[in-house]
Amino acid sequence: MTTSTSTISNHQVRLANRPHGLPGPEVWQFSDEPVAEPGAGQILVRISHISLDPAMRGWMDDVRSYIRPVALGEVMRAPAVGLVLASHHPGFVEGAWVTGLFGVQEYALSDGRGVRVVDPELAPLPRYLGALGITGLTAYFGMLDIGRPAPGETVVVSGAAGAVGSIAGQIARLLGARTVGIAGGAEKCRWLSEDLGFDEVIDYKLDNLRPQLRRAAPDGIDVYFDNVGGPMLDSALARLSVGARIVLCGAISQYNSTDGVTGPANYLSLLANRASMTGLIVFDYESRYDEATKRLLAWLNDGSLTAREHVSRGDLCQFPQLLLDLFAGANIGKLVLELG
Numbered sequence: 001m002t003t004s005t006s007t008i009s010n011h012q013v014r015l016a017n018r019p020h021g022l023p024g025p026e027v028w029q030f031s032d033e034p035v036a037e038p039g040a041g042q043i044l045v046r047i048s049h050i051s052l053d054p055a056m057r058g059w060m061d062d063v064r065s066y067i068r069p070v071a072l073g074e075v076m077r078a079p080a081v082g083l084v085l086a087s088h089h090p091g092f093v094e095g096a097w098v099t100g101l102f103g104v105q106e107y108a109l110s111d112g113r114g115v116r117v118v119d120p121e122l123a124p125l126p127r128y129l130g131a132l133g134i135t136g137l138t139a140y141f142g143m144l145d146i147g148r149p150a151p152g153e154t155v156v157v158s159g160a161a162g163a164v165g166s167i168a169g170q171i172a173r174l175l176g177a178r179t180v181g182i183a184g185g186a187e188k189c190r191w192l193s194e195d196l197g198f199d200e201v202i203d204y205k206l207d208n209l210r211p212q213l214r215r216a217a218p219d220g221i222d223v224y225f226d227n228v229g230g231p232m233l234d235s236a237l238a239r240l241s242v243g244a245r246i247v248l249c250g251a252i253s254q255y256n257s258t259d260g261v262t263g264p265a266n267y268l269s270l271l272a273n274r275a276s277m278t279g280l281i282v283f284d285y286e287s288r289y290d291e292a293t294k295r296l297l298a299w300l301n302d303g304s305l306t307a308r309e310h311v312s313r314g315d316l317c318q319f320p321q322l323l324l325d326l327f328a329g330a331n332i333g334k335l336v337l338e339l340g
């Protein structure tokens, strides 16, 4: 790198206050600091794309979970893609594109842990945050390791038009299952049935869910891939088949609740149907990311898998509103902020 990094300003978004409910503008603080030179074993990355994830809401709470909370004053945690501007790390060359948890900022220093090289010739860069990133991997391991649908079984996916759900449903279809997607709004439902090949779609905003589920899954649900939780999970529990598997991937309907989490009242359906409900944390599968990415890429290349990114171009000031947009359901496919 020829320009002195100290003359470049790194704009950042930091967590200033813990949210109560939806994260409003009061929880964020914008900061600037000079870009630091990478030390021994470090790389300097210029970030081009930042991922917007429902999990971010959980990372902002000061509670014990699968990952430590973002500290007050810390740059907000976020998966991102960027270009290696300078490298003192043997595993990364200058000019390589990489993905990792680089945070909501324009430049990141990294010691290379959890960083993967990506190839913009193989797929567009935002896809490495979606179908070829954490959300695609979540769909892959959730469906193949926990859901395990057999051909002809009925798989219901909530949040089906989102980043995880759209890939999860298509993987179930590739495995020969009958796929039912639940999403909010006609445009999302049309995309699921016409472009992604879901056998049935349910617009949960249009009508009561239970009669719609009875119609779409008349023989019961064999696999429920849950991204939403709350009352939607309860409705799915009421229609389980014997031996059903529930993939507990997420519960976006509960993340901003200010009066506690609404749990499933119908949990005795698990007992009656000898069914299981299993929590999924994608980070547990890190040693198999390469294997899964290769398979996802092959499916994308041969046209059996369709990926869609909802890319918003702008600067970091857009990040707070985009996160709210995610909870309002504004995205179809993977929501990404492209800087520049």
Ligand SMILES: NC(=O)c1ccc[n+]([C@@H]2O[C@H](COP(=O)([O-])OP(=O)(O)OC[C@H]3O[C@@H](n4cnc5c(N)ncnc54)[C@H](OP(=O)(O)O)[C@@H]3O)[C@@H](O)[C@H]2O)c1
Binding pocket: 052, 053, 054, 055, 134, 135, 138, 159, 160, 161, 162, 163, 164, 165, 182, 183, 184, 185, 188, 227, 228, 248, 249, 250, 251, 252, 253, 254, 280, 281, 282, 283, 326, 327, 328, 329, 330, 331, 332, 333, 334, 335
């Ligand atoms: N376990 C893991 O390792 C792991 C990893 C990644 C993601 N996840 C989880 O996977 C789920 C999906 O994440 P994603 O990144 O793919 O997000 P996403 O589905 O692309 O976006 C969120 C979608 O959720 C729906 N939604 C928002 N609020 C809702 C509500 N109150 N009720 C019903 N639907 C609501 C909206 O779609 P509609 O318009 O259809 O409502 C929205 O577009 C999240 O629960 C996330 O936490 C888990």
